Amino acid sequence: xxxxxxxxYLLVAGMVIISLLYALPNIYPQDPSVQISARRGAADPGLAxxxxxxxxxxxxxxxxxxxxxxxxxxxxxDNEAQLQAADLLQAELGADYITALNIAPSTPAWLQxxxxxxxxxxxxxxGGVHFQMEVDMDAVITQTYERYISExxxxxxxxxxxxxxxxxxxxxxxxxFNDPQLRDQANDYIATQFTDLNIEQLNQEGEYNxxxxxxxxxxxxEQKNALQQNIATLRNRVNELGVAEPIIQQQGIxxxxxxxxxxxxTVRAKEILGAxxxxxxxxxxxxxxxxxxxxxxxxxxxxxxxxRPGVVGTGGGYAALEKRVILTGDRIINAASGFDSQxxxxxxxxTLDGPGAQQFQRVTGDNVGKPMAVLxxxxxxxxxxxxxxxxxxxxxxxxxxINIATIREQLSKRFQITGLDSTNEARDLALLLRAGxxxxxxxxxDERSVGPSLxxxxxxxxxxxxxxxxxxxxxxxxxxxxxxxxxxxxxxSINLVMLIALLSGIQATLTMPAIAGIxxxxxxxxxxxxxxxxxxxxxxxxxxxxxxSINAGxxxxxxxILDSNIxxxxxxxxxxxxxxxxxxxxxVTLSLGLIxxxxxxxxxxxxxxxxxxxxxxxxKLPV
Numbered sequence: 019x020x021x022x023x024x025x026x027y028l029l030v031a032g033m034v035i036i037s038l039l040y041a042l043p044n045i046y047p048q049d050p051s052v053q054i055s056a057r058r059g060a061a062d063p064g065l066a067x068x069x070x071x072x073x074x075x076x077x078x079x080x081x082x083x084x085x086x087x088x089x090x091x092x093x094x095x096d097n098e099a100q101l102q103a104a105d106l107l108q109a110e111l112g113a114d115y116i117t118a119l120n121i122a123p124s125t126p127a128w129l130q131x132x133x134x135x136x137x138x139x140x141x142x143x144x145g146g147v148h149f150q151m152e153v154d155m156d157a158v159i160t161q162t163y164e165r166y167i168s169e170x171x172x173x174x175x176x177x178x179x180x181x182x183x184x185x186x187x188x189x190x191x192x193x194x195f196n197d198p199q200l201r202d203q204a205n206d207y208i209a210t211q212f213t214d215l216n217i218e219q220l221n222q223e224g225e226y227n228x229x230x231x232x233x234x235x236x237x238x239x240e241q242k243n244a245l246q247q248n249i250a251t252l253r254n255r256v257n258e259l260g261v262a263e264p265i266i267q268q269q270g271i272x273x274x275x276x277x278x279x280x281x282x283x284t285v286r287a288k289e290i291l292g293a294x295x296x297x298x299x300x301x302x303x304x305x306x307x308x309x310x311x312x313x314x315x316x317x318x319x320x321x322x323x324x325x326r327p328g329v330v331g332t333g334g335g336y337a338a339l340e341k342r343v344i345l346t347g348d349r350i351i352n353a354a355s356g357f358d359s360q361x362x363x364x365x366x367x368x369t370l371d372g373p374g375a376q377q378f379q380r381v382t383g384d385n386v387g388k389p390m391a392v393l394x395x396x397x398x399x400x401x402x403x404x405x406x407x408x409x410x411x412x413x414x415x416x417x418x419x420i421n422i423a424t425i426r427e428q429l430s431k432r433f434q435i436t437g438l439d440s441t442n443e444a445r446d447l448a449l450l451l452r453a454g455x456x457x458x459x460x461x462x463x464d465e466r467s468v469g470p471s472l473x474x475x476x477x478x479x480x481x482x483x484x485x486x487x488x489x490x491x492x493x494x495x496x497x498x499x500x501x502x503x504x505x506x507x508x509x510x511s512i513n514l515v516m517l518i519a520l521l522s523g524i525q526a527t528l529t530m531p532a533i534a535g536i537x538x539x540x541x542x543x544x545x546x547x548x549x550x551x552x553x554x555x556x557x558x559x560x561x562x563x564x565x566x567s568i569n570a571g572x573x574x575x576x577x578x579i580l581d582s583n584i585x586x587x588x589x590x591x592x593x594x595x596x597x598x599x600x601x602x603x604x605x606v607t608l609s610l611g612l613i614x615x616x617x618x619x620x621x622x623x624x625x626x627x628x629x630x631x632x633x634x635x636x637x638k639l640p641v
Contacts, residue, residue, distance in 0.1 A: 020565055020568050020569055020624075020627065020628045020631065020632045021628055021632040021633065022624070022625055022628050022629075022632075026621070026625065027625055027629070029621075030621055030622055030625045033516070033617070034512055034515070034516075034622075036519070037512070037515045037516040037519040038515055038519075039129070039132065039134060039519075040133075040134055040519035040522055040523055041515045041516075041518040041519040041522060042129060042134060043123065043125040043129055043134045043135055043136040043522060044136045044137060044518055044522060046123065046124045046125050046126070046136070047124055048121045048122065048123050048124065048136065048139070049081060049093040049094065049095075049121070049122050049124060050093075050094045050095075050096060050097045050099070050100035050119075050121060051091055051092060051093050051094065051100065051119075051120045051121060051122040052091075052092045052094070052100060052103050052104045052107060052117060052118070052119065052120070053089060053090070053091050053117070053118045053119075053120040054069065054089065054090040054091075054092070054107065054111065054115055054116070054117050054118075055089045055090070055115065055116050055118075056115055056116075065085070065090055065115075066083050066085045066090055069083070069090060069092065069107065069111075070083055070092075072106070072107070072110055073092070073103060073107075076106060078094075078099055078102060078103050078106070079094070079095065079099060080092050080093060080094050080095075080099070080103070081093040081094060081095055091120070091122055093122055097145070097474075100119065101119070104117055104118075104119055121139065121144060121279075123135065123136050133523075134522070135522060135525065136522060137518070137521050137522050137525070137526055137527070137528045138525060138526070138527040138528065139279070139477075139527070139528055140277075140279075140527045140528055140529030140530075140532070140600075140603070141265070141277045141279055141468055141529070142468055142476055142529055142530045142600075143476050143477050143480070143528060143529065143530065144279045144468075145279070145468045146277060146278050146279040146467075146468060147277070147278050147465065147466070147467050147468075148275070148276070148277050148464075148465065148466040148467075148468070149275070149276040149277075149462050149464070149465050150269070150273060150274075150275055150276075150462070150463055150464035150465075151273065151274045151275075151276065151460045151461065151462050151463065152272055152273050152460060152461055152463045153244065153245055153248055153272045153273070153274065153458050153459075153460050154458050154459040154460065154461070155241050155244075155272050155458070157458045157459050158240055158241050158244045158458045159189060159237065159240075159241075160186070161244075161458065162232060162237065162240045163186045163189070163190075163191055163232070164186070166191060166212070166215065166230070166232070167184055167185075167186065167191065168373060169212075169372065169373070170184060170191070170193070170208070170212070171184065172372075172373060172376070173207065173211060174204060174207070177203075177207055179200055179203050179204050179207065180195075180197075180200055181193055181194060181195050181200065181204065182194040182195060182196055182225070189231070190229055190230060190231045191215075191228075191229070191230040191231075192220075192227055192228075192229055193227060193228040193229075193230065194225050194227050195225065195226045195227065195228075196224070196225060196226065197226065198226045200226075201219070201226040201227070201228060204228060205217060205219065205228060208228070208230065212230075214232055214233055214236035215230040215231070215232060215233070216230065216231045216232075216233050217229070217230050218230075218231075241271075241272075244458040245268060245271075245272065245274070245458075246268075248274060248458060248460060249266055249267070249268060249274055252266050252274065252276060253266045256276075256278065264276070264277065264278050264279070265277040265279075265527070273463075274460070297346070297347045297350070297392055297393065297394060297395070297435075298343050298344075298345070298346055298347070298392075298393040298395060299343070299344040299345040299346075299378070299390060299391070299392060299393070300321075300339040300340055300341075300342065300343055300344060300390070300391050300393060301339070301340045301342070301344065301381075301385060301388060301389070301390055301391070302337060302338065302339060302340070302388070302389040302390065302391050302422055303317060303319070303320040303338040303339060303340055304388070304389060306320060306322075306338035311336045311337070311338055317338040319340075319341070320338040320339060320340055320341065321338070321339050321340075321341055322336050322337070322338050322339075323336065323337055323339060323393060323417050323418060323419050324336055324417075324418050324419070325337045325418060325419040325420075325422075326418055326419065326420050329419055329420065329421065329422055337391055337419040337422060339391050339393065339419070344377065344378065344381045344390070345370070345374055345377060345378050345381075349370050349371050349373065349374025349377075349378075350368055350369070350370060350371075350374070351369055351370065351371045352368070352369040353366055353367065353368050353369070354366070354367045355367075355441065355444035356434075356444070357441075358434065358436050361436065363436055364436070364440060364441045364444035365434045365435065365436045365444060366434065366435050366444050367432070367433075367434045368432070368433055368434065368435065369431060369432050370430075370431050370432075375430050375431035378429055378430065378431075378433075379428060379429065379430045379431075382425050382427075382428050382429040383428040385425055386425050386426070386427060386428065387424065387425065388424065388425055389422050389423065389424050389425075390422070390423060390424075390425055391419050391421065391422045392419065392420050392421040392422075392435050393417060393418070393419055393420075394416075394417070394418055394419075394420045395415065395416070395417050396415070396416045396417075420435070421435050421436055423436070476530055480530060480533035483533065483537050484533065484536055484537055484540065487537045487540045487541060488510070488514070488540050491507075491510060491540055491541060491544055492507045492510065495507050495510075495544055495547070499547075499551050499641055500640040500641060501640035501641075502551055502554075502627070502639070502640060502641040503551075505623050505626050505627060506544055506547040506551075506619070506623060508622075508623075508626065509543075509544075509547065509618040509619055509622045509623045509626075510540065510543055510544055510618070512618045512622055513539070513543045513611070513614050513615050513617075513618040513619075514536075514540070516614040516617070516618065517536065517539060517607070517610055517611050517614050520610050520614065521606075521607065521610065526603070526606060526607075527603060528603075529600055529603045530600070531600040531601065531603050531604035531607075532603040532604060532606070532607045533607075534604060534607075535603070535604045535605075535606075535607030535608040535611060536607055536611065538608060538611070539607065539608065539611025539612070539614075539615065542586075542611070542612070542615065543611065543614075543615035543618065543619060544619070545579075545582065545615075545619075546575070546579045546583075546615060546616065546619035546620060547619050547623060549575040549578055549579055550571050550572055550575045550579075550619070550620075550623070551571070551641055552575075553570065553571040553572075553574050553575045554567045554568060554570075554571035554639065554641055555641060557570045557571060558638075558639065558641075563636075564631070564636035564637070564638065564639045565631075565636065567639065568627060568631070568639070572620065572624055576620070579616070579619070579620070580616075583612050583615075583616055586608070586612055587609055587612055590605045590608045590609040590612070591605070591609070593605035593608075594606065594609070
């Protein structure tokens, strides 16, 4: 007799029920939406009413609006209304709000409570823009040597070692001396302090020189770091400007792929990638006339900037700062958000590089007791409407004082700034400061735009291909293997549900190659059942009893099934390791499909067959 213990039946039933629950969110439609969030702090409590009234006045229909503390989500029935509303709202709300295109799931609250979420849609299904950008690695080499030039000048000056000149020549540094003793002193200092430099002595025409080359391992690491910093910079810029679910990833050793779902304007996308933010530290002009400042008028010998509300030490919302810039964001090597230990207000903790720390220490030491300001500089791209009603993009640089504090003691490498509106702003500013500037120049070598209508057509065709393949396999198995074929059809259906549940659980991005992987899985998932059923037929022809044939069919076919699936998994693993984004999606879908098909074809079908035939005396099998 063929019977499973109770725990195996419960395992199969439990897996099926869990899979159904987590695949369920994908049947609910996703609404084209516009997401509105405040650039700083919480959104205006009346924002929802203001936005819905504006949409009604412009005759743009919407399905619903949902508000949270700092975000407003407006759902629309179609992409056309979504795109029209996004442009008009960006112009209407101005620079204080970020307007981003999004796709909002309509999953019920009870499903969301247990973690049920639909799969993301990829660029080819949702629409958006795709860029492939190449990092200039030659510029990384030049920048690395220029940094060493600056550090060597400061170091030799501090060590009081006189030299004639230092310059970059043919991917190396040439340090010139007219005294061999000074050359030897410099050689010893550099060998100790700059371990990544390979040093050679060169004598020519009365000069005693040092030739220095960055060792290949260190230069490779510099190039890797530049690529990673550029990726971080792009990610922070895109996130800061509110593009929902961007994909920014490395491709090869010098390229970056950027995908912005929902964005249809490539010009707008380029401007998003060009946005950045930084800081300047300046001394405050304490002699400026408050009456002049209150009007925002110019002050002789100083620059006047608006200040954020609540900044202490400003006149009428403006601050006069000395023209000399003590420090810029370029000298910041690390920034982390947190809270000020005394006031418990949001703060950003900053770490400077060597030259920056020396400069900051010198200036703050000379100005103890005087006020110093932090000037926040941000480049923004905004949608504006001209007199004719046409929408256009405008780049604007915003400068505002976010903090004025009295220097209580000499500051050095590590310090903090306050005056931020919220913990979110502190976190965003820390991110932008850590990667506010590109480490190396980049150029766009490939750009593509996929419209939402084409994405909808891709979804339609992809679903049709899965349904047609699924129906043909069901029909073939039902006809060729009779009732056992219907059991295989049931296993195939469970396999599809489990695969979708897994893809939703790991929040995989559904693309056309991923759909191709699902179609391939549909065909391959019944291979195991074909091998098992043919083995059962063979055992029956050899005169074995039905129960013995069932048992032998599953046991003897298992090794063959395992071998075939392992070889395919190896191929999928290679595709995942060496493939790019779409190929990785295909590999993930194929791999998960093979794993679920093993479970359904072997455990699920055996459980159903055992449940139906396990306790009965049989003379033949419907196979």
